[in-house]
Amino acid sequence: MPEAHAFAPAGLEALFAAPALATLPRVLGFMDRDPGSPTFGCCDRAYWHYRLTDLPNSRAQEAGLLLALAWAYPGPKSGEDNLFYGQDALPQWVRGVWSHWLASRNADGSTREIYPFERSFCATSFSSAAFVECARLLGADGFERELRQAESTFLWLGSNANPDVANQMAASLHALHGYAALTGDGRIRRLARERGEALRRLTDASGTFVEYGGLDVGYQTITLSSLTSVMALTADEAWLPEAVAKGLAAVEPRIGELGHVDWRGNSRRTQYVYPRALAAHQSPALARLADGLRARTLPTPCWLDDRYTTAFAVDYLLAATELRPCS
Amino acid sequence: MLMSTPKLVALRLYNITLGRFEVCTRLLRKALVWRYVKNMEPGARYSPTSKFFDMSELGAGWRARAARPGNTGESR
Incomplete structure (x- = not known):
């Protein structure tokens, strides 16, 4: 029945909010919530509680955005x-989450995910994007000191890139534009424009944002989610609306009944779909994801491991926010 | 005491050298239990099953909201 798949936000908001909110107590359990603890704000439980690793994963700090x-x-x-x-x-x-993130960076502002002195473009991009979104949500005035302290991270981000993977480039674009919007920093704005041009070169005529040489539906929806944030931040990237529309058109036919994707056809074998961009741009594929949620057969944030659940829950909550009747 | 890179390297070196012998593995286990389980202040006693989130950490406000019919599974 085509009518059942028409874009109808009313019931969808609750459908996408529920898995994200159900994940929140689990994510709070990842965090050291004791203000007297030397690791207060750290969201990598394997580090601060189990003491199994020798350094915290900075991507775990994206929990701050979920909160x-x-x-x-x-x-x-x-x-x-x-x-x-x-x-x-x-x-x-x-x-506390962002104080810990600021304190645990490398001297050059980059962050680590796995090993000492790693300068992870991926972790720096995504955790910085979450940082600027938090500052926007809670009010940049209250984050002035943290934003000043974080400047070196954004300068590092603007001077480093990973052109093999569009999703990381898109997250860095989001972080750079977010920081420029909050601080009015002209150097960062210039770096953001350069990053926008570099990302534009990673798209092809079919709408694919290249991930290690090909299309990956899961990572493409992550890219599109970051680009949706960029579109809300700035009108500088005039190429984005058309690229996002083409990007959605490239993934929509690959999202099947009940929202499932044949992971074998993905360049990075991703099993899941981030829903936020589909919700923001009223994609017909969102109804298929909703069918999967109703049938309880679609991978949701609760299904993913500790490493991936937080970022996925963030995107589900952003999707719910996009689907609010007043938004 | 948090894990650090030198400690992790030392532990792994022990694991793959002396740790091959069962008696050394048993000794390491005894030392770790003494250091991280038995020799701790009662209030700081290590337990992997602690420090998860508890709703009481939100203060009093959440109770009233949670008790509303739509949130308790009652019919509305």
């Missing part, structure tokens, strides 16, 4: 069904 989104998001029933909405404890924890 900030949950704090700001009233829920489908306007505050009744999101127990975390407006709770005072959350902004304090978010500040």
Whole structure:
């Protein structure tokens, strides 16, 4: 029945919010929430609690964005069904998350994911993008000191790149434009424009944002989610609306019944789909993801391991926010 | 005491050299249990099953919201 697949935000918001909000207590368990602890704000439980690793994964700090989104998001029933909405404890924890992130960076501002002295473009891009989004959500005035401290990270991000993978380039673009919008820093804005040009070169005529030489539906939806954030931040990237539309058109036919994707056809074998860009741009494929959620057969944030669940939950909550009738 | 890179390297070197012998593995285990489980202040006692999130950390406000019919599985 085509009518059932028409874009109908009313019931969809709750459908996408539920897995994200259900993941929140798990993600809070990843975090050291004791303000007296030397690792207060660290969200890598394997490091601060189990002591199994010799350094924390900076991508775990993206939990700060999930907490900030949950704090700001009233829920489908306007505050009744999101127990975390407006709770005072959350902004304090978010500040702790970013204090730890700032303190655990390399001297040049880059961050680490796995090994000592790693300068991870991926982790620096995504954690920086989450940092600027948090500052936007909680108010840049309260983040002035942290934004000043973080400057070296954004300068590093603008001077380093990984052109093999478009999703990391898109996240760095999001971070750079976010920082420039919050601080008005002209150097970072110039670096952001250069990054935009570099990312543009990673698209092809079919709408693919290249991931190690080919299309990967999962990573393409991550790229499109970051680019949706960039479009909300700046009008500088005039090429984006058309590229995002083509990018969506490239993945929509690959998202089948119940939202499933044949991972064998993906350049990076990704099993899941990030829903936010599909929600923001009213893609017909969103209804197929919703069918999968109703049938409880679609991989959701709860299905993923500790390493991937947080970023996926962030995207589900962003999708729910996009689907709010007033948004 | 958090794990550090030198400690991790030392531990792995022990694991793949002396650790091949069962008696050394048993000794290491005894030393770790003494250091990280038994020899800790009661309040700081290490337990992998602790420090998960508890709703009481949100203060009092969440109770009223959670008790509303739509959030308790009751019919509305």
